[in-house]
Amino acid sequence: MTIKKCTLDDVVELQAVSKDTFTETFQEQNSPEHLNAYLERAYNLAQLERELANPSSHFYFVLYGQQIAGYLKINTGNAQSEEMGDESLEVERIYVKKAFQKHGLGKQLLNKAMEMALELNKSKVWLGVWEENDNAIAFYQKKGFVQTGAHSFFMGDDEQIDLIMTKSLH
Template sequence: MKTIIKKCTQTDLQELQAISTATFAETFQEQNSPENLNAYLEKAYNLKQLEGELANRSSQFYFVYFNEEVSGYLKINTENAQTEAMGIESLEVERIYIRKEFQKLGLGELLLNKAFEIAMQQQKKKVWLGVWEANENAIAFYQKKGFIQTGSHSFFMGNDEQVDLIMTKTLE
């Protein structure tokens, strides 16, 4: 098993869009209407949107490769790029997705550890994320990694309002 984590650049835009839409659809298509899922994918993962996110100095994307194939990705935010006002001492894990065929190989943990490493390098005190309240596997994974629920916020899948739990881990 050979895994590599690589920071994304503007030259990775097309591949980022492909992995973003594929992993999001794989994760949530069974629980959402095709109309709401497609509306979200078109809004969140169009090339212009992703290009702007990649250009933001307070956001970073990373691909994880398993045997030289892009298997998933991570997006982190600091400062004003965070989707909630959590302050300058916090780092947000906005997206962490692994393609279905590469799940249960420890890749999600590798990406989460990368987020922790960056947070420590930047002297952040907390790492936080939002996770859909119905995504029990992800909630259990984050709890196992030391995250606790500290709040919630609305997440819109098309016109369907859903609830994301805000989970936070204090760094030592």
């Protein structure tokens, strides 16, 4: 298992793993129309290039053997999807392909986010998780995250609720 920082040169691979993991995770609970609308908006190449170019956002691949098994996106400052202040780091995306789950890769990606938060002198890490994603909620609770709020997330024009979960580092 290796964690590798993504660059603009990785945008095509990032798009592929983003679409694959998001689809695997949410296709059962969402209409194809809503899912496809989200994929086109969130993971088009121009959008991903803008995100990769933002100095306050960082993407990392997790490799299992030589294969890209998943990825992590973290944000600080004004790149955060909610106004959480300069002392916060957001884990915006943490996804592992189904074929590579149960190997501890999600835990390794979360550990990488925590390392980055400490390196950047952040006092808390936060993330949004779909209120119906019981496995992810349980995983984050086990890692010391607590629910501190909620916000809307749109899958196409379908409004859903993400729980905001936070972990203090000090």
